[in-house]
Structures are given as structure tokens and as C-alpha cells.
Amino acid sequence: MIMKDKYELVIGLEVHAQLQTVSKAYFSEENTYGSMPNTNISVLTLAHPGTLPKANKTSFDYAIKMGLALGSQITEETIFARKNYFYPDLPKGYQITQDKTPICIGGNVIINLKDNQITPENPEGKTINKEHSIRLTRIHLEEDAGKSLHIDGEEESFIDLNRAGVPLIEFVSEPDIRSADEAHAYLTEIRKLVRYLDVCDGNMEEGSLRCDVNISVRLIGATEYGTRAEIKNLNSFSNVKRAIEYEFERQTALVEQNITFGQETRMFDATTGTTTSLRMKEAMNDYRYFPEPDLTPVVVDKTWIERIKNLMPALPRALFLKFTKEYNLSDYDAEVITAEKETAMYFEEMCKITKNYKAACNWLTGNIKGYLNERTLALNQFPISAKNMAEMVNLIDAGKINHNIAAKQIYPKMLENPTKSAEMIATEDNLLLSTNIADNEAFNLEVEGFIGEIMANFPAKVAEYKAGKTGLLGMFVGEVMKKTKGKANPKTVNELVVKMLAL
Amino acid sequence: MIINKETLKNIAHLARLDFEEKEADKMILNMNKILTWMEQLNEVNTDNVMPLIHISREINVLREDVVKPSLSHEKGLLNAPKKDSNYFRVPKVIE
Numbered sequence: 001m002i003m004k005d006k007y008e009l010v011i012g013l014e015v016h017a018q019l020q021t022v023s024k025a026y027f028s029e030e031n032t033y034g035s036m037p038n039t040n041i042s043v044l045t046l047a048h049p050g051t052l053p054k055a056n057k058t059s060f061d062y063a064i065k066m067g068l069a070l071g072s073q074i075t076e077e078t079i080f081a082r083k084n085y086f087y088p089d090l091p092k093g094y095q096i097t098q099d100k101t102p103i104c105i106g107g108n109v110i111i112n113l114k115d116n117q118i119t120p121e122n123p124e125g126k127t128i129n130k131e132h133s134i135r136l137t138r139i140h141l142e143e144d145a146g147k148s149l150h151i152d153g154e155e156e157s158f159i160d161l162n163r164a165g166v167p168l169i170e171f172v173s174e175p176d177i178r179s180a181d182e183a184h185a186y187l188t189e190i191r192k193l194v195r196y197l198d199v200c201d202g203n204m205e206e207g208s209l210r211c212d213v214n215i216s217v218r219l220i221g222a223t224e225y226g227t228r229a230e231i232k233n234l235n236s237f238s239n240v241k242r243a244i245e246y247e248f249e250r251q252t253a254l255v256e257q258n259i260t261f262g263q264e265t266r267m268f269d270a271t272t273g274t275t276t277s278l279r280m281k282e283a284m285n286d287y288r289y290f291p292e293p294d295l296t297p298v299v300v301d302k303t304w305i306e307r308i309k310n311l312m313p314a315l316p317r318a319l320f321l322k323f324t325k326e327y328n329l330s331d332y333d334a335e336v337i338t339a340e341k342e343t344a345m346y347f348e349e350m351c352k353i354t355k356n357y358k359a360a361c362n363w364l365t366g367n368i369k370g371y372l373n374e375r376t377l378a379l380n381q382f383p384i385s386a387k388n389m390a391e392m393v394n395l396i397d398a399g400k401i402n403h404n405i406a407a408k409q410i411y412p413k414m415l416e417n418p419t420k421s422a423e424m425i426a427t428e429d430n431l432l433l434s435t436n437i438a439d440n441e442a443f444n445l446e447v448e449g450f451i452g453e454i455m456a457n458f459p460a461k462v463a464e465y466k467a468g469k470t471g472l473l474g475m476f477v478g479e480v481m482k483k484t485k486g487k488a489n490p491k492t493v494n495e496l497v498v499k500m501l502a503l
Numbered sequence: 504m505i506i507n508k509e510t511l512k513n514i515a516h517l518a519r520l521d522f523e524e525k526e527a528d529k530m531i532l533n534m535n536k537i538l539t540w541m542e543q544l545n546e547v548n549t550d551n552v553m554p555l556i557h558i559s560r561e562i563n564v565l566r567e568d569v570v571k572p573s574l575s576h577e578k579g580l581l582n583a584p585k586k587d588s589n590y591f592r593v594p595k596v597i598e
């Protein structure tokens with residue numbers, strides 16, 4: 001047995017999400033990313049004497065929304081606390097956070113794991129979705145700190161306080177995560193949810209979603225936890241994965257050599273893929289929490305919770321179930337469509353008009369996604385409305401237009417003229433198929449002419465057909481369709497061919 | 504609780520305060536006096552008494568999420584001991 005196979009990972013994640021409020025957590029200056037340094041500041045953020053905080057109501061709405069989505073219990077009465085420490089990006093000398101009374105307690109993050117192990121239930125080793133639940137300890141509200149810039153060659157550090165006081169929610173998980181893949185799935189789910197609920201844009205590169213990893217190793221089967229390290233500075237999903245893999249190697253090697261090590265904070269270095277111990281001047285993290293005297297307690301009553309419940313959009317898991325169970329989409333299709341709220345909403349709009357869910361899904365995940373990917377656009381920048389797309393699907397199903405003509409001629413014209421419906425374009429360009437034989441005598445006569453020609457060209461086949469080889473019908477129809485350049489309704493052509501061959 | 508030299512040093516460090524070595528004994532004495540005096544509170548039975556956090560009974564004093572004119576960049580940087588046109592400058596925080 002390879003040495004590492006004896007060990008398992010024990011991981012707990014702390015995820016910080018910046019709330020998309022327009023103003024900051026405890027003061028009314030603007031909360032926005034990418035401004036010039038030190039332009040979104042206030043007397044409170046700069047800790048001028050005599051200034052008082054006032055908490056942002058919407059930050060509570062967002063935290064409650066998140067808690068309801070994850071099945072947390074919403075704390076009825078919360079108080080704020082001061083977490084004291086000195087660092088230049090926090091002029092007040094303390095962070096206003098929640099300590100003993102986090103706004104949300106408990107809950108579960110349901111993650112989807114891909115499994116292709118061969119088991120008695122899955123003898124062929126197909127990739128199947130496996131649901132797994134990660135327990136949440138709490139979600140609490142707090143504020144972000146400013147940014148310090150350390151530039152090589154400069155003798156000083158630069159401080160930008162635009163980010164100081166931006167409202168955050170911190171999700172703390174139980175140590176239920178056992179692999180880098182599970183950590184990845186957990187983060188994916190959190191990111192998806194904050195975006196569905198419109199509480200955070202989930203952008204890890206810009207730091208609006210950040211993650212610290214608490215990680216330890218232990219022998220498989222052990223019940224005690226090993227000594228943990230907290231890994232910071234992880235600004236992408238892939239770095240989270242790399243840091244976990246590196247720490248697993250490092251910690252198992254130490255344990256294997258019987259080297260004892262203490263609990264510590266480590267920084268991840270993205271260029272080397274390694275972690276290094278953070279030498280803190282402050283050996284002990286003595287934050288001396290105490291109740292924040294400048295903010296009143298906040299009581300969340302039933303009315304408040306009901307108001308938030310009424311604002312909740314459909315959640316990705318519920319939509320996934322609806323799409324697979326009611327609409328009969330495959331797990332794969334449903335997953336692609338529910339990955340982003342915009343896609344799911346567009347699809348739902350289409351499904352209000354068409355009942356051909358599979359076709360709607362194919363247009364959305366094929367043609368539309370392709371168009372957007374080529375141009376690196378978001379779905380809200382797609383020119384054609386869900387209604388117009390769905391109506392096109394209906395036209396095809398009703399036999400009024402041919403699918404290939406729709407994809408190659410009508411859809412490209414709709415992209416150029418988004419206000420025009422598929423039917424308008426098909427009518428203008430004479431691409432509508434005849435659905436009523438009586439209405440289209442002339443066209444039918446033309447088609448009959450083609451059929452006559454083909455019968456004359458293939459006398460042997462006609463004879464075979466008449467002798468009972470009815471499978472040849474498809475060949476005749478195909479030939480006629482070629483002649484009509486796809487413009488004819490296959491159903492009508494079929495009827496005419498049968499009629500003429502029977503003569 | 505008894506304050507000794509080690510606790511004194513730790514508290515001074517946490518508060519980022521300097522004190523002169525020769526004053527240490529006097530400070531330890533004073534701090535212990537304060538703590539002993541406070542210990543009188545232990546005589547009161549506080550079982551079943553909720554901790555008092557705020558004197559005021561006000562709750563839910565919250566702000567609507569709207570942006571109001573705040574401090575300008577120039578005013579914000581005005582009193583900084585060291586600055587440039589964009590940033591506050593502070594002694595290097597990490598090596």
C-alpha cells in the first residue's frame with residue numbers, strides 16, 4: 001500500500017462573500033469595485049473620532065436569504081461584536097462582526113459528486129451524480145478590511161480603504177470535506193447560490209468570493225482530528241485544489257516521519273503551488289471579542305423572514321429536479337442549464353411558450369451558447385428574446401418551417417433583426433412550408449411534377465415498391481426533398497408520394 | 504486574577520503601548536488593585552440574569568441601503584502623516 005493511501009483529508013472551508021449592496025456595511029459611502037484608490041471612504045472607515053456606525057438593513061436581507069436557501073436557522077436576536085487587532089488596512093483597530101450570535105446557524109450545502117466507480121449498483125462504472133451533504137456551522141455578517149499593497153523596491157506599504165467596510169457574509173463549514181474534489185464542488189455550489197440569490201457576484205479573481213481552507217490529515221478510520229493548518233490567499237477554484245493537494249503531501253510526510261507540528265496559518269503561493277508558514281508578530285491571536293456598544297441588537301421576527309421568503313427565486317436544485325423530472329431532460333442538460341441563473345431563467349421563459357423542452361434546451365445549449373462563447377458575451381447580451389426563440393421551436397414542430405432552414409437561414413436573420421419573429425422572417429423570405437394541401441395547389445402541383453420525374457428516373461425502384469418493398473418510400477421522399485431544396489413540408493411530400501405511387 | 508510582569512507585557516503589546524521598565528512594578532500594583540476592587544462584584548449572585556449589553560432598549564436601528572455623499576478623496580487623505588496622490592503610506596507591513 002502506498003503510504004498516502006493510509007491517510008484521509010479533513011477539510012473545513014471558510015468562504016467570504018462580498019455583498020452586492022450599494023452602500024457599505026455600517027456607513028453610507030459607496031460599495032463598488034474598481035474605483036480610484038481611496039475614493040469610496042468615509043469618516044467611519046477612516047476611524048475619525050466621534051463617528052458612529054449604523055448597520056445596513058439590506059445586508060441582513062441578503063444574509064437571511066442565504067440562510068433560508070441553505071436550511072439554516074435564522075437567529076432571532078443578534079448583536080454585533082468587535083474583533084480587535086491592529087493592521088493598517090483596518091483603521092478602527094477592530095472589525096465589526098458577529099461572534100456568539102451569528103445571523104444564521106446550521107444548514108447544509110448539498111453538493112453533486114461525479115462517481116464512476118464500479119460497484120454492484122453501477123456494474124458498468126457509468127458516471128453518475130451522487131449527492132452529498134456538507135454541514136454548515138454558521139453564516140455571519142461582518143465587514144471587509146482595506147487593501148495593502150506591498151510593492152518591491154518601495155520602502156512603504158500603500159493603503160487603499162475602498163474595500164474597508166464592504167459588507168461580507170462568512171460561511172463556516174463543519175470539517176465534513178474529505179477531498180479536493182469535494183471542496184471544489186462545495187465552492188461551486190456556494191458560488192452558484194450567491195449568484196442565484198443576487199447577493200454576491202461570485203468573482204474570485206476580483207476577490208468578491210474568497211476562501212480559506214482549514215486542513216488536517218489523519219489515518220483512515222481515526223476519530224480524532226489531526227493538527228490543522230489554515231491556508232490563506234486562495235483566489236481561484238484551481239488554487240484551492242492545488243493548495244489542498246500540496247498540504248496533503250506535506251502533512252502526511254510529517255506525520256509519517258513522526259514529526260510533531262503546531263497549528264498555524266500558511267500562505268499559498270500560486271507561482272510555486274506551495275504553502276509557507278506565515279510568521280505573525282502576534283504569536284497569539286487574542287482578538288478580545290466584546291459586544292459592539294455602538295450598534296443596537298437586531299431582532300429578526302417572523303414578518304421579516306416571511307418577506308424574504310417571498311423574494312426567494314427558484315433555486316438551482318429545485319430547477320434541476322423540475323427539468324429532469326417534469327421536462328424529462330437528461331442530468332447533463334439540466335446541469336448545464338441550471339449552472340447559471342440567467343440560463344435557467346431564459347430556458348423557463350422559452351418553456352412558457354413551447355412544450356418541446358428538449359428542442360428548447362438544444363437551441364439554448366447549442367446555438368445560443370455557441371454564439372455567446374464565440375463573442376465572449378453574457379446571455380443578457382444575446383439579441384433574440386426567449387419568446388422569439390421558443391416561437392421558432394413551435395413553428396418547426398408545427399411543420400411550418402424546416403429545422404435546417406430555421407438554423408441556417410431564419411435564425412441568422414433573427415440575430416440581425418431581433419425584433420422580427422421567425423414567422424415574419426419566414427414569410428418575408430418565402431420559407432414557410434405549406435401545411436394545407438388545398439391552400440397550396442400550385443406548389444403541390446410542382447411537387448407532383450418532381451415526383452413524376454423521379455418515378456420516371458427510377459422505374460425499377462417503383463416496381464419494387466409496388467411489389468411490396470415499401471421501405472423504399474423514404475428514398476423517394478428524400479429525392480423529392482432535395483428537388484424542393486428543403487422548402488416542402490416532409491409530411492405533405494410523404495402523403496403525395498404515397499398517393500402517386502399507389503396510382 | 505493576578506497581573507504579573509508577563510501579563511503586563513502582553514497587554515501592552517496588544518494595545519501597542521510602550522512603558523518604561525522602572526514603572527512596571529507600580530503599574531502591576533495599580534492594576535491588581537483595580538481587579539481586586541472589581542472582584543467585589545463576584546459577591547452578587549447573577550444566576551439567571553441575562554448579561555446587560557446595552558443600556559438602551561432600542562433594537563433594529565438600521566439604515567436603508569442608499570449611498571449618501573461621503574468623504575472626498577482629498578479630505579480623506581488630508582490628515583495622513585504620509586501619503587501620495589492616491590494612497591495612504593505606512594511603514595512596510597511585510598518583508
